[in-house]
Structure formats: C-alpha cells, structure tokens
Amino acid sequence: MTLDELIAAAPLSRATATPLFRQLYARLKDAILRGRLAPGARLPATRELARQLQVSRQTVIAAYEQLTAEGYLRGGVGRGTFVDAALPVARQAPPAPAALPGLLRPLPERGAAMAAGMARVRYHSGPVRAFRPSMPGLDLFPFEVWRKLEMRALRRPGPHLGYSAPSGDLRLRELLCAYLRAARGVDCTQEQVVITSGSQQALYLLAHLLLAPGDAVWLESPGYQGACAPMAVAGARICTVPVDAEGMDVAWAAAHHPDARMVFATPSHQLPLGATMSLARRLALLRWATAHRAWIIEDDYDSEYRYTGPPLASLQSLDRAGCVIYTGTLSKVLFPGLRLGYVVAPPALAEPLAHAKAVVDRHSAILPQMVLADFIAEGHFARHIRRTREAYAERRQVLLDALGTRLDERLRCGPTDAGLDLCVHFRPGRDGRFPDEARVAEAALDAGIELRPLAYYANPQAGPACAVDPGLVLGFSAVGAADIRRGVERLAAVIERTT
Structure with a gap:
C-alpha cells in the first residue's frame, strides 16, 4: 500500500x-x-x-x-x-484463539480462573431501592462530619501522607483493637492488625499466603459468593458444607472432608440463612481445626447489628491454639465505597501477611484511614453504630409486620435477630410445589424492587446435602419504612402473578 x-x-x-x-x-x-x-x-x-x-x-x-x-x-x-532501515520487518500477528478474541494468547489456567472467579457475584447498580441486600442505609451516614474530618486531615500535610507501612495507619490499628476487644471480645494487639482494601482483598491475601494448590477448603453453601473465587484462584479444592439452624455443620464436614487445610465460616451471622453458630459447634470447629492444624477464617461482616441483645463474642475469643484469623469490613457499618477492611491475624502470621499485602498494593489508601481514626477517636463511630442499629431495628420490624400482614401464607421468615437482610422461604402451594424463585426475582426487578433468589448463594459445586427450600433474600437496611411497605405490596403482587 x-x-x-x-x-x-x-x-x-x-x-x-x-x-x-x-x-x-x-x-x-x-x-x-x-x-x-x-x-x-x-x-x-x-x-x-x-x-x-x-x-x-x-x-x-x-x-x-x-x-x-x-x-x-x-x-x-x-x-x-x-x-529507518534498522527497524525489524513487521509481521502480521497470528489470529487470536476463537475463545478469547483480541488476546495475544489464551490466558493461563490461573489467569482464566481469576478472570472468571467473580462472574457469578452481582454488583449493585442504579438507585437504592427496596430490598437491596447487604446494603447499609446511606441516608443515615454523617457525610458532612466525614467531609470536615477529611478536609482537616488535608490541611495538615506531612510525611504521614506519604507511603505508609503495609499493615496500615498505626493509630487506626490501635483504635480498632480497642473497639474489637470491647465490642467483640477479640484478643489482639495493634501488631496483629493489617488494614486491607475491603474484606475481599483480605480473603485473596490469606488464600494465596496459606494455601498450596490442591489444599481443601470448607465453604458454607449456601454462603457468601465472594469467598469462593480467591480460594479457587489459589488452586484450592472447594469442599461445600451444609448449613442448618445451628450454622455450619461441622460434624458433616469433618466426616466428608477431613483433610481440609482451611475453613471459611460466618459464625455470628450466616449469609444468607441468618443462622448463628451454636456454642457446641463453635467448640467442635475449634477442636477439629486444632487437631488438624487447619486455619479458620472468621468473617464477621455485620456483627454490630444484633437486635435481640448485645453482639455475640467472636469465635476468635475462644481460640487458644492460634488457628482463627478474624476478618472484618467497614462497608456494612459505614459505606461500601470506603473500601476498608481489616484482618486480625495470629501473632506469628501478622508480619508475613503485611508483607503479602505490600505485594498486592503496597498499602491501602492512607487518607481514609486517617479520617476513620479521627471518626472513631472523636466518638462519631460509636454514635453512628447506635443510631443505625436503632434505625435498622425499626426497618426490620416494619418489614416483618408487612410480610406478616400480606404474605404470611406464602412466605416463612428465617432468623431475624441480626444483620441487614432477612431470608424468607416459600411455603409450598396446594400442589406441594414451590414457586420458581428465579422467576419471582426477575419479575420483582421489573416491578421496581431488588432482591435475590436463595439459589444465588448456592455454590455450583454443592451436592444434595447443601440443598435448602427455595426462597428470597430481602435487605431492609437500605431504605426507609415507606419504601419497605410499598416494596412488600409490590412483592405480593409479583408472587400472585408468577405462582
């Protein structure tokens, strides 16, 4: 040419x-x-x-x-x-593989697993509406207070705004330790705390740091979908474990997957069924992990919100062998866009974990950590938790009352004493069959309400032992009472049309 x-x-x-x-x-x-x-x-x-x-x-x-x-x-x-005659003669690149158009070569196995790992995880989009699951009430957060604290931090520039330790801001770690000891009974020092960019990064770091390819991991099913991807990308063998009214079935897991090297558990409030792990099972899990030298990741994602009494003590507070790794997030307490989480690691694991964190992103953003430290130290954090706990308790009761009035014959509620969501199961119809939960969820979205079918939380690898009755997960924390009542009316109409 x-x-x-x-x-x-x-x-x-x-x-x-x-x-x-x-x-x-x-x-x-x-x-x-x-x-x-x-x-x-x-x-x-x-x-x-x-x-x-x-x-x-x-x-x-x-x-x-x-x-x-x-x-x-x-x-x-x-x-x-x-x-320039010295330039190499350009050659046409070979056509990309049909399965991955546009890529120079196919992704390696680990890359493909990483690219596909979160494909099943849904992301919130559009305006907040009933009944968006696992979403705090942004209308309740004191953003003006946060803005003032942030501007104040920016008015005092200095070395603290440069690169930081991978484990995070020292003052924030000290304040988190004091809070976790008082509120959750967590036994820790600031040296054990590593600040992460949300709990998802914590799971990724722990999976790659502690698991060898082929190691078995217990995962609850139904359960948190974001936990599976980091384990799978690390090459772990996923072992799904059923959940009942007492939480993860430890005896079943020990009998069927005795060689596991890690357990991912939500003992304080199981997502999505809402169960709290009984003390007997907590102790059994700790005994098993100690005997098998296995790690337990305790995901304590929304334990601040318990409506029938004070928050329960953490599993970590019962650990005497140093096998429990406690993870938490600020996404549910403050706002998801903050992207701050933390890990309380056993003392010998804290330094390797901090070094692993540095490999991924050097350290989490420092300015939000400084602002959060001031937010905690000046009492805003405690006031916000008290305020939101009261507001969520009211919104929860509005949802329960509305469901009882409009849908009691069609739905039965699961545990309601904690968290931001409510799991409801369909009652069988006169023919003994259950409604199609996926169809109901799709029709609900068309009607302007947002919910998730219970099957969304089931691990694709789970067997019959992990099956639960069809149902829905309804978030009650994101919107106010009027929106909840309107949402229940729309849900009732949807169920009538689709069943």
Whole structure:
C-alpha cells in the first residue's frame, strides 16, 4: 500500500480536537508498525506531502520530527526522509484463539480462573431501592462530619501522607483493637492488625499466603459468593458444607472432608440463612481445626447489628491454639465505597501477611484511614453504630409486620435477630410445589424492587446435602419504612402473578 492510499483511507480531520500534526504522526507510526511502510521506504518531501494533504508544511515537519526523534524515520537535508532501515520487518500477528478474541494468547489456567472467579457475584447498580441486600442505609451516614474530618486531615500535610507501612495507619490499628476487644471480645494487639482494601482483598491475601494448590477448603453453601473465587484462584479444592439452624455443620464436614487445610465460616451471622453458630459447634470447629492444624477464617461482616441483645463474642475469643484469623469490613457499618477492611491475624502470621499485602498494593489508601481514626477517636463511630442499629431495628420490624400482614401464607421468615437482610422461604402451594424463585426475582426487578433468589448463594459445586427450600433474600437496611411497605405490596403482587 502506498502512502497516498494510506492517507486516502484515513484522511486528516479538522473537526476533532487532535492537532493535525498528531493525526499525521499517528497514521505514519501505525503504518510503519503494521508493515504497510517497510523499513527503508522513502517518504515524500515535506512540501509535496503538505500539498497533497492541504495542510501547512510546518504540520508535516512537526510529524516527521516527532517520528525521527522516536526512531521511526531517518534522513537529512538533501537526502530525503526514509523509514529507518534498522527497524525489524513487521509481521502480521497470528489470529487470536476463537475463545478469547483480541488476546495475544489464551490466558493461563490461573489467569482464566481469576478472570472468571467473580462472574457469578452481582454488583449493585442504579438507585437504592427496596430490598437491596447487604446494603447499609446511606441516608443515615454523617457525610458532612466525614467531609470536615477529611478536609482537616488535608490541611495538615506531612510525611504521614506519604507511603505508609503495609499493615496500615498505626493509630487506626490501635483504635480498632480497642473497639474489637470491647465490642467483640477479640484478643489482639495493634501488631496483629493489617488494614486491607475491603474484606475481599483480605480473603485473596490469606488464600494465596496459606494455601498450596490442591489444599481443601470448607465453604458454607449456601454462603457468601465472594469467598469462593480467591480460594479457587489459589488452586484450592472447594469442599461445600451444609448449613442448618445451628450454622455450619461441622460434624458433616469433618466426616466428608477431613483433610481440609482451611475453613471459611460466618459464625455470628450466616449469609444468607441468618443462622448463628451454636456454642457446641463453635467448640467442635475449634477442636477439629486444632487437631488438624487447619486455619479458620472468621468473617464477621455485620456483627454490630444484633437486635435481640448485645453482639455475640467472636469465635476468635475462644481460640487458644492460634488457628482463627478474624476478618472484618467497614462497608456494612459505614459505606461500601470506603473500601476498608481489616484482618486480625495470629501473632506469628501478622508480619508475613503485611508483607503479602505490600505485594498486592503496597498499602491501602492512607487518607481514609486517617479520617476513620479521627471518626472513631472523636466518638462519631460509636454514635453512628447506635443510631443505625436503632434505625435498622425499626426497618426490620416494619418489614416483618408487612410480610406478616400480606404474605404470611406464602412466605416463612428465617432468623431475624441480626444483620441487614432477612431470608424468607416459600411455603409450598396446594400442589406441594414451590414457586420458581428465579422467576419471582426477575419479575420483582421489573416491578421496581431488588432482591435475590436463595439459589444465588448456592455454590455450583454443592451436592444434595447443601440443598435448602427455595426462597428470597430481602435487605431492609437500605431504605426507609415507606419504601419497605410499598416494596412488600409490590412483592405480593409479583408472587400472585408468577405462582
């Protein structure tokens, strides 16, 4: 292809914000890299090319000079301008594999697992509405207080705004320790705390740090979908464990998967069924993990919100062997966009975990950590938890009352004493069959309400032992009482239409 043909195929445009010389530079560079202008090819004189393009000569000179400076062109006064003969001859890239169009080569096994790992996890989008699951009430957060604390932090610049320790801001870690000891009975020092970019990063770090390919991991099913991906990407063998009214069935897991090296558990409030792990099972899990030298990741994602008494003591507070790794998040207590979580690691694991954190992102953003430390130290954190606990308790009761009035014959409620969500199970119809939960959820979205079918939380690898009655997960914390009542009316209409 000649240069004239190249220019004709992609003419310069005066209608864009890109300068004409940059457009010409880009076209010539692309032609050289693609082999359409071969090494040693002569380019027109600047006056001639300017005439052809109907641009100023200076435009062509500027493009030629840029290409010459970058090594694409060679030439001089009286000698003409040429594509550098030393450039390798461009070869057409082989066609990409059909399964991965556009990629140079297929992803390796680990890369493919990482790219597909969170495919089943849904992300919130659009305006907040009933009954968005696992979403705190943003209308209750004191954003003006947070803004003032953030501006104050920015008015005192200094070394603290530079690079930080991978484990996170020291003052925040100290304050979190004091809070966790008082509120959750967690036995820790600030040296054991590592601040992470949310609990998802904590799971990724722990899986890759502690698991070898082929190691078995217990995962609750139904359970938190985000827990499976980090384990699978680390090469772990996923072992799904059923859940009942007492939480994870430890005896079943020990009998069927005795060689596990890690357990992921939500003992304080199981997602999505809402069960709290009984003391007998907590002690059994700790005995098993101690005997088998296995790690337990305790995900304590929303334990602040218990409505029938004070928050329960953590599993970590019962651990005497150093096998429990306690993880928490600020997404449910404050707001998800903050992206701050934490790990309380056994003392010997804290330093390796901090070094692993540095590999992933050096350290989590420092400014939000500083603001959160002030937020806690000045009492805003405790006040916010008290306020939201009261508000969520009211919203929970509104939901229970509305369901009892409109849908008691169609739905039965699971445990309701904790968390931000309510799990409801369908009652069988007169023919003994259950409604199609996926169809109900889809129709509900069309009706302007957002919920999740219980099957969403089931691990694809789970067997019959993990099966539960069909149902829905309804969040009650994100919107106020009026929206909840309207949402129940719409849900009742949807169920009537679809069953």
